[in-house]
Amino acid sequence: MRACVIAAGATACLLFFTVTTVIAQGGPHDRVEIAGGVRWMGPLDFGTVDAKETTFGNSTRSLFSTTSQLDRSVGATATVxxxxxxxxxxEGSFSYSPTGLTVRVTNDVEKVPDTQARAPVTQFLVEGGLLAPVGARGRLTPFVTGGLGYLRQLNDGRTLVETGRSFYAGGGLYYVRAATHPRRVKATGARVDVRAAFLRDGVAPDSRMRGAPAVTAAFFARF
Structure with a gap:
């Protein structure tokens, strides 16, 4: 989590510096970009909670411990x-990721063996943000990006709807090729993003902000 916060802060500073410098620079004539690809997101750790009971004399004893997480996921994403x-x-993006909520029960006071349960979760993210190139190197163009969004998670057989917020900061690399018919499509290529993604609320047991790495690979076309 600390590494994600540091990465997000560094990216935000770099994004601010880049925005102040690119305003005075010229750019290509393409205006709209449409991209589609695959996004991988690492697991979100929700931590460990001890189940306790109150005994005589207002003392407590631990009955068992539960550890939960939102599992890693691979899904589809589209960006305009x-x-x-x-x-x-x-830019604005929409992503769909099937994942799961895994709960482990350990340290049972009655010596019951450790158990694990998993419930499927369907996750949707609608996000918006800014993207700024750092400097082109031939066909390769590094960039920094950051933004926020709306989180929607369907749990328990898609009968329970949980909502929340998302924030992200990171960077990536464009590989750009000039189109053969520039009157219609200005350029095509591939794009890779590496981000620190932060989710709040949703299926989490509390409202703490939690971070995880996210990697997106996509193909794009510019018009």
């Missing part, structure tokens, strides 16, 4: 971005 101020892009 618009060039706003020369090299600065405003």
């Amino acid at each position: 971005s618009v060039r706003a101020i020369r090299a600065l892009r405003v």
